[in-house]
Amino acid sequence: MSRYNQGTLIVSSSPHILDNINTTRIMLDVIIALVPAFIMSGVVFGPRAILLTITCVASCVVFEWAFEKVTKKENTITDLSAVVTGILLGFNLPSSLPYWMAVIGSFVAIVVVKQLFGGIGQNFANPAITARIVLMLSFATPMTTWPLPKQILEASDAVTGPTPLGIMNMGGNISELPSKIDMFLGFTGGCLGETSAIALLIGGLYLIGRKVIEPTIPVVYIGTVFIIALIAGQDPVFHVLAGGLMLGAFFMATDYATSPLTTKGKIVYAIGCGILTMIIRLFGALPEGVSFSILLMNILTPHIDNLSRRKIYGGGGKK
Amino acid sequence: MSIFSKHLPAIHVEHHKYTAECPTEKMPLPDKLYISMLQHIGAPCEPTVAVGDHVKVGQVIGDSEAFVSAPIHTGASGKVLSIEKTMSSVGIWDLIVTIAVDKKQEVLEDLSPPEVTDKESFLKAVRASGVVGLGGAAFPTHVKFNPKNPEEVDTLIINGAECEPYITSDYRTMLEDSELLVNGIKTTMKHLNLKKTIIAIEANKEPAIKKLSDMVKDEPGIEVFTLKSVYPQGAERVVIYETTGRVVPPGKLPADAGVLVSNVSTIVALQRYIETGMPLVSKKITVDGNAIKNPKNVEVLIGTPINELIGFCGGYRRVPKKIIMGGPMMGRAIYDDSIAIIKNNNAILAFDEEWATVPKETACINCGRCVKACPMMLMPTTIFKAYDKKDVEALKKLNVTLCMECGSCSYVCPAKKQLSFMNRLAKQLVAEGGKK
Numbered sequence: 084m085s086r087y088n089q090g091t092l093i094v095s096s097s098p099h100i101l102d103n104i105n106t107t108r109i110m111l112d113v114i115i116a117l118v119p120a121f122i123m124s125g126v127v128f129g130p131r132a133i134l135l136t137i138t139c140v141a142s143c144v145v146f147e148w149a150f151e152k153v154t155k156k157e158n159t160i161t162d163l164s165a166v167v168t169g170i171l172l173g174f175n176l177p178s179s180l181p182y183w184m185a186v187i188g189s190f191v192a193i194v195v196v197k198q199l200f201g202g203i204g205q206n207f208a209n210p211a212i213t214a215r216i217v218l219m220l221s222f223a224t225p226m227t228t229w230p231l232p233k234q235i236l237e238a239s240d241a242v243t244g245p246t247p248l249g250i251m252n253m254g255g256n257i258s259e260l261p262s263k264i265d266m267f268l269g270f271t272g273g274c275l276g277e278t279s280a281i282a283l284l285i286g287g288l289y290l291i292g293r294k295v296i297e298p299t300i301p302v303v304y305i306g307t308v309f310i311i312a313l314i315a316g317q318d319p320v321f322h323v324l325a326g327g328l329m330l331g332a333f334f335m336a337t338d339y340a341t342s343p344l345t346t347k348g349k350i351v352y353a354i355g356c357g358i359l360t361m362i363i364r365l366f367g368a369l370p371e372g373v374s375f376s377i378l379l380m381n382i383l384t385p386h387i388d389n390l391s392r393r394k395i396y397g398g399g400g401k402k
Numbered sequence: 403m404s405i406f407s408k409h410l411p412a413i414h415v416e417h418h419k420y421t422a423e424c425p426t427e428k429m430p431l432p433d434k435l436y437i438s439m440l441q442h443i444g445a446p447c448e449p450t451v452a453v454g455d456h457v458k459v460g461q462v463i464g465d466s467e468a469f470v471s472a473p474i475h476t477g478a479s480g481k482v483l484s485i486e487k488t489m490s491s492v493g494i495w496d497l498i499v500t501i502a503v504d505k506k507q508e509v510l511e512d513l514s515p516p517e518v519t520d521k522e523s524f525l526k527a528v529r530a531s532g533v534v535g536l537g538g539a540a541f542p543t544h545v546k547f548n549p550k551n552p553e554e555v556d557t558l559i560i561n562g563a564e565c566e567p568y569i570t571s572d573y574r575t576m577l578e579d580s581e582l583l584v585n586g587i588k589t590t591m592k593h594l595n596l597k598k599t600i601i602a603i604e605a606n607k608e609p610a611i612k613k614l615s616d617m618v619k620d621e622p623g624i625e626v627f628t629l630k631s632v633y634p635q636g637a638e639r640v641v642i643y644e645t646t647g648r649v650v651p652p653g654k655l656p657a658d659a660g661v662l663v664s665n666v667s668t669i670v671a672l673q674r675y676i677e678t679g680m681p682l683v684s685k686k687i688t689v690d691g692n693a694i695k696n697p698k699n700v701e702v703l704i705g706t707p708i709n710e711l712i713g714f715c716g717g718y719r720r721v722p723k724k725i726i727m728g729g730p731m732m733g734r735a736i737y738d739d740s741i742a743i744i745k746n747n748n749a750i751l752a753f754d755e756e757w758a759t760v761p762k763e764t765a766c767i768n769c770g771r772c773v774k775a776c777p778m779m780l781m782p783t784t785i786f787k788a789y790d791k792k793d794v795e796a797l798k799k800l801n802v803t804l805c806m807e808c809g810s811c812s813y814v815c816p817a818k819k820q821l822s823f824m825n826r827l828a829k830q831l832v833a834e835g836g837k838k
Contacts, residue, residue: 086709087739093723093758094737096823098809099730100415100567100757104771104816106764162764204767204817344770344781388784395801396410396639396778397651 106203110163112295116286117170117334123269123279127232128178132275136173138182142189143169150198164203168192171211174276174330175374176218179230179243184222188214204340208381212335212374219374229272245370246272248326252370266324277327287333299349300342300356301332307357315365328360331373341381348384348391355380410640410777412632413810415731417606418567421688426574426699429714431503435478435705436742437463438490439497442534443541444470449499455482460510460680463499472542473532476501477683477703479508490741498742501705514679524593531675532682532745537561537572537636537665538728540746543672546664547594549657558596559645560587562603562610562666563629563636566729569749571686572666574699576603576610579670584617586673587624594662599624600645601666606631633731634808638663640777652804667748682745689715691751693722702743708750709739724758726751731809761818772811772821778804782811782821789828794835802828 124132147165151158159165172192176185192210200206219226231244247266250259261271269279277283290296305323312322322328327335336342336356343352356376363372440446447464451457457476464474480503490496516527529544549555560583564572576583587599601618603611605628618624627645629635639650641663648659656663671682683704690697695716702711708725712718726733727747743750772782781800788796802825811821 087722087725091721091723092725092735092737092739093760094735095724095760096820096826097726097730097732097734097807098813098822099724099726099733099735099751099753101761101812101818102413102415102814104814105761105818106767106816109767109769109816159765164767202765204765339767339769344768344773344783392781392800393773393779395652395780395804396643397649397804 106162106164109295110167112290112293113167113334114163114170116289116295117167117174117276119282119285120174120276120279120330121170123282124174124178124275127269127278128230128275132178135176135178135180135182135185135275136170138185139173139176139189140166140169142186143172143193146190146193147198150194154198156202159203162203165193168197168210170276171330171334172214175211175215175274175327177226177229177273178275179228180218180222180225184218184225187221188218191217206340207385208378209335209338209341212378212381215374216378231272232270232278244272246326247321248364248370251321251325252364260321263320263324266321271325274327274330277330280324280329283329283333287329290333290337296333296337297346297349299346300337300353303350303353304328304332304336304356304360307354308361311357311361311365315361317365322361322364326364326371327373331356331360331377335373336377336380338381341384343384343387343391345388345391345393347393348387351387351391352380352384355383409630410643411775411779411810412630412635412640412777413775413814415567415633415813417631418690419570419573419606420568421690421697421699422570422573422607424570424574424698426571426578426686426701429700429702429706429711431478431505431507431703432706432710433503434483434707435476435480435501435503435703436707437474437476437499437501437705438742438744439464439474439499440490440494441474441540441704441745442472443539444468444472444545446497447471447474449485449497451482451485451499453482453484456480457482457501458508458510460513460683462681463501464497470542470545472529472534472544473681475532475681475683477705478503479506480504515677516675516679518589518593518676521593521595524589527676528672530681531672533668533672533675534682534745535665536667536671536685536746536748538732538746538748539638540744543664543668546657546662547590549655549662551657552594554660555594555657555662556597557646557661558587558590558594558599559641559661559663560599560601560666560669561636561638561641561663562601562607562614563641564607565604565631565633565636566731566733566749568690568751569688569729571688571699571748573607573610575667575670575686576607577613580613580617582670582673582677583666584614584621584624585677586669588621589673589676590664590669591623596662597623601626602629602635602641602645603627604629604631604635633810633813634777634806637777637806637808639806652801685743685745685747687711687743687747688749689751690749691722691726691753692757693718693720693752693754695719704745705742707740707742708736711743711750712739712752718752720754722752722758723755724753726753731813732807763819764817766817766819769816771814771816775810775814777808777810778806780805780825782825783819785828786819786821786824789824789831792831794832797828797832803832805829
């Protein structure tokens, strides 16, 4: 029989079989998980919400492609991470925001935060969150003008008003707050993708079921918010459902690149997110603190990682 | 030990045990045997025969004065054709004794069971049997059975986990040579004064668990332990932890934790020598992979060229692109299918192009899957970043030397990073950095 040798055989390091998971598959799962909230944004805020998210996705993908073209880097748009960033950025905007501002946000997210730091996995902060904060500081009024949910039966457009947390922050009348059911379903004012707790919860559970994320960060983050609200004498369920907590806890704080590796680290990180969120909500000038708290904890992540090295087998490590 | 749950981290790898129900077939004698003089960890053997000599079945053809070494025997009678330095499958220069097989199979006249009366004569017999760790490491068994702290060693673990996908040769051994296995355990326990033996078998080998449980139910001190069917249950430190809860500290040997671990085939080969006087000259090998025409289990003489073994299995069904000695998780890809079987081979796998292609690496997304998968609880992603910077100090702090190269981290990586390979390079770097 013929002999097979150097010329024909591949010699490589073990292992010789690999799991069929890849980055694209993970990102696709995240996109699937965001679909319920995407649909709800359309139901609650109308077609403009859908168009705004699509604008963000399209511009994120174009910026990623263009940056890599200009810097002669390998094209990575097929890994779908820019699509995820685009959806998350869109979800963090009020549905009435002008499209050109959304494009600027996409530029900040993809070019400034992601690509200038080395591309996927290298960014130190969550691109969508950082972009949202940049937009908020740059265009304060349009970024805090919240269209109220379309009255499904009436066709009145462009009614704006405060978010539930905004009402709280202004020391407003509790009776003006939307009902828990409306908050759970998403029929309240706010960023277009953050209002529907139920849709985000379905997506989050899908990610946990698919083992894309571990439950540690969302559970600890939401749990911390719940407990602090309880201690502060406020309605804990309101605080869990309000603002960007659901979106932040399941989809933003769990971003691989900017959250710690070990379970211990994840717990510390999520508690930090929860405490900062509640400090801002209770004492800050801003009504909502999810974005800032996640950004601050993103920055601390490398240090948390260093301090939370897990104990190796045998407990050794005295060297 | 509160940080440990009952189990060490593990991953799910598809079993692919297609040959489990294939009884071992004996391969006819090849025309030539190519017997390597380095088939174990330790000092290589010097040939004890010369070109032109006539050799008989069971004859020693290589031995060494060194303590950590094991003699090498021939499994066929014939004439020594040549003794030459060749590049071995491990990629190092190695003496190969080539024997032209005369197919008469004359057995050595004084081949008889050794006299085993006490520990000393037992260890002598272990050495003379040529047996080394057949699970893969090929560490000379007589050295392993002679630890510095014999009074502290109380448990023998028989490793029948066979957690590598595809391989079923240990499973076949447990079914086909169960008598030898149980007797071998009893011999070993008696002479090494061990109180307890745990036969550890993965749950996916139900028939072997049942058969051995039935056989040892009246044997004091011997029990069968069912391991979960996850990878890498058969790794030495893992199997010790899973069966006894004991931890072997980094840099220490199992004996330091009071246990000896031996593969099922090792014990069977040893007992065969003690009962019949026939040393280790053949191995059960699983031949499988999608490029093999008729995958099966084969008993083959050590020194048989791999391409002839594959020929016995119907040859190649498709053009092979990767041939692996051992399992797909830890086995070694070989560059030439004309090299020969050595003692610690337990499988030969051949894959076609589709399976053999190494996927393109993408950027690390920091997902932590490798960290979760590592049975030694290391942090492969952090290790590879430290290796990129050639940071020896950081690598030492990360305990990279504890890595046993099980491949779990590479297996689960969505970016297809060769983390296990990177760990291997990092270990090398630490070893070199330590010398300066």
